[in-house]
Amino acid sequence: xxxxxxxxxxxxxxxxxxxxxxxxxxxxxxxxxxxxxxxxxxxxxxxxxxxxxxxxxxxxxxxxxxxxxxxxxxxxxxxxxxxxxxxxxxxxxxxxxxxxxxxxxxxxxxxxxxxxxxxxxxxxxxxxxxxxxxxxxxxxxxxxxxxxxxxxxxxxxxxxxxxxxxxxxxxxxxxxxxxxxxxxxxxxxxxxxxxxxxxxxxxxxxxxxxxxxxxxxxxxxxxxxxxxxxxxxxxxxxxxxxxxxxxxxxxxxxxxxxxxxxxxxxxxxxxxxxxxxxxxxxxxxxxxxxxxxxxxxxxxxxxxxxxxxxxxxxxxxxxxxxxxxxxxxxxxxxxxxxxxxxxxxxxxxxxxxxxxxxxxxxxxxxxxxxxxxxxxxxxxxxxxxxxxxxxxxxxxxxxxxxxxxxxxxxxxxxxxxxxxxxxxxxxxxxxxxxxxxxxxxxxxxxxxxxxxxxxxxxxxxxxxxxxxxxxxxxxxxxxxxxxxxxxxxxxxxxxxxxxxxxxx
Ligand SMILES: Nc1nc2c(ncn2[C@@H]2O[C@H](COP(=O)(O)OP(=O)(O)OP(=O)(O)O)[C@@H](O)[C@H]2O)c(=O)[nH]1
Numbered sequence: 001x002x003x004x005x006x007x008x009x010x011x012x013x014x015x016x017x018x019x020x021x022x023x024x025x026x027x028x029x030x031x032x033x034x035x036x037x038x039x040x041x042x043x044x045x046x047x048x049x050x051x052x053x054x055x056x057x058x059x060x061x062x063x064x065x066x067x068x069x070x071x072x073x074x075x076x077x078x079x080x081x082x083x084x085x086x087x088x089x090x091x092x093x094x095x096x097x098x099x100x101x102x103x104x105x106x107x108x109x110x111x112x113x114x115x116x117x118x119x120x121x122x123x124x125x126x127x128x129x130x131x132x133x134x135x136x137x138x139x140x141x142x143x144x145x146x147x148x149x150x151x152x153x154x155x156x157x158x159x160x161x162x163x164x165x166x167x168x169x170x171x172x173x174x175x176x177x178x179x180x181x182x183x184x185x186x187x188x189x190x191x192x193x194x195x196x197x198x199x200x201x202x203x204x205x206x207x208x209x210x211x212x213x214x215x216x217x218x219x220x221x222x223x224x225x226x227x228x229x230x231x232x233x234x235x236x237x238x239x240x241x242x243x244x245x246x247x248x249x250x251x252x253x254x255x256x257x258x259x260x261x262x263x264x265x266x267x268x269x270x271x272x273x274x275x276x277x278x279x280x281x282x283x284x285x286x287x288x289x290x291x292x293x294x295x296x297x298x299x300x301x302x303x304x305x306x307x308x309x310x311x312x313x314x315x316x317x318x319x320x321x322x323x324x325x326x327x328x329x330x331x332x333x334x335x336x337x338x339x340x341x342x343x344x345x346x347x348x349x350x351x352x353x354x355x356x357x358x359x360x361x362x363x364x365x366x367x368x369x370x371x372x373x374x375x376x377x378x379x380x381x382x383x384x385x386x387x388x389x390x391x392x393x394x395x396x397x398x399x400x401x402x403x404x405x406x407x408x409x410x411x412x413x414x415x416x417x418x419x420x421x422x423x424x425x426x427x428x429x430x431x432x433x434x435x436x437x438x439x440x441x442x443x444x445x446x447x448x449x450x451x452x453x454x455x456x457x458x459x460x461x462x463x464x465x466x467x468x469x470x471x472x473x474x475x476x477x478x479x480x481x482x483x484x485x486x487x488x489x490x491x492x493x494x495x496x497x498x499x500x501x502x503x504x
């Protein structure tokens with residue numbers, strides 16, 4: 001972590017990127033900028049110049065990369081990328097000659113038999129010769145792979161070409177041994193579960209939400225056919241026997257393999273999780289995820305340690321018996337929201353859409369911060385501005401860091417104050433974005449705010465105050481770091497999950 005005077009603006013020396021340092025919390029005086037690989041020059045009113053090299057944590061890269069290979073804010077695009085795929089061209093057929101019967105006159109009976117066998121070319125039902133074809137070009141398929149967790153690698157390699165089909169391997173003479181050119185294998189591209197595949201600026205192709213889901217995105221070219229070349233005087237006679245005779249030079253295009261399809265695609269990753277952890281940077285979301293699941297997220301005491309959602313699995317409640325493992329769920333730790341996240345500030349906007357498929361939210365609040373209730377309101381306000389439906393989703397509030405005296409002392413008053421924010425009204429619609437409505441959403445989305453549930457316009461919902469949305473299911477004071485009251489919290493999360501399961 002590098003400290004700089006607070007009145008600095010940071011400017012990249014190529015002038016392409018001008019940024020005010022990101023303010024992690026509205027009520028702190030600290031600013032931070034995380035950047036990969038940029039040489040930054042900072043200037044203040046007094047024209048004091050510093051040259052600093054900023055590096056982004058958690059991105060693996062070769063130490064030799066130069067500023068030219070700079071990827072601007074790659075963490076913002078871990079979940080969105082444009083790639084181009086090209087299926088393989090078809091292999092070529094061949095222009096073939098019939099063997100000259102006079103050149104190889106059979107000498108004896110055996111030779112005659114051999115000749116006959118040789119001329120036993122494959123024929124179609126109508127008697128025409130079946131001539132070999134060029135191999136089919138490789139198709140391109142995108143499939144959901146559980147082993148993948150981000151789309152970052154596609155920023156390094158954004159072009160994929162399948163192999164072309166094999167040509168008909170012939171020396172120009174028709175023989176009974178001639179075979180079709182080899183078909184090329186399908187190029188299979190793995191993407192994380194929950195990836196949505198769209199045509200670039202176009203229609204939705206697939207939502208690869210389950211392991212094994214796949215979509216054929218580009219079809220390989222057909223192989224070319226083969227044709228027989230005949231001297232003019234024999235052509236007429238042969239054409240009575242077969243249609244595969246080359247009439248003139250323009251027929252040669254039929255021999256060439258067809259080109260494979262090329263498409264530009266947009267891949268959008270939607271995290272598939274039952275529970276979404278939200279909160280300001282540094283609230284302790286990653287620590288909580290690590291405490292209650294086997295996930296190993298990066299944890300550090302500077303904001304935005306989490307650059308992409310970490311997923312963890314929460315087991316069912318063993319105390320309920322084997323048959324009651326109903327609360328088994330996936331948790332996603334979403335990178336810290338900041339004020340203005342819905343407008344794209346900080347890391348927020350791209351991550352907000354990952355809440356779409358969650359059923360239960362867990363607000364993590366740093367109870368030792370200057371104004372925890374304000375922090376809580378900031379996060380709620382960001383959710384409301386991005387998609388008011390998120391505020392109708394059942395949620396639990398975690399007042400974290402109660403091991404610290406300043407948090408412990410005000411826990412009762414904070415709990416009471418937070419419980420007071422909201423109404424008792426139960427929302428009328430089931431809020432969790434179903435897969436269908438996720439699809440509907442994606443056709444209109446293009447990386448922008450989610451569309452709300454039908455019936456009530458999102459404008460109407462945005463006019464509602466935070467107080468008009470439901471209260472939390474529970475407010476629990478914990479210290480995830482010291483393991484204080486974690487069991488109570490788990491109980492509440494499981495109860496919340498059971499509740500949403502029942503209401504589905
Ligand atoms: N004292 C105390 N510190 C905690 C507790 N929980 C988390 N922390 C510390 O708070 C800091 C931030 O924790 P993280 O889990 O990285 O916070 P985060 O909300 O995931 O942060 P972002 O990745 O920026 O969104 C770390 O230094 C943690 O050790 C707690 O219960 N008590």
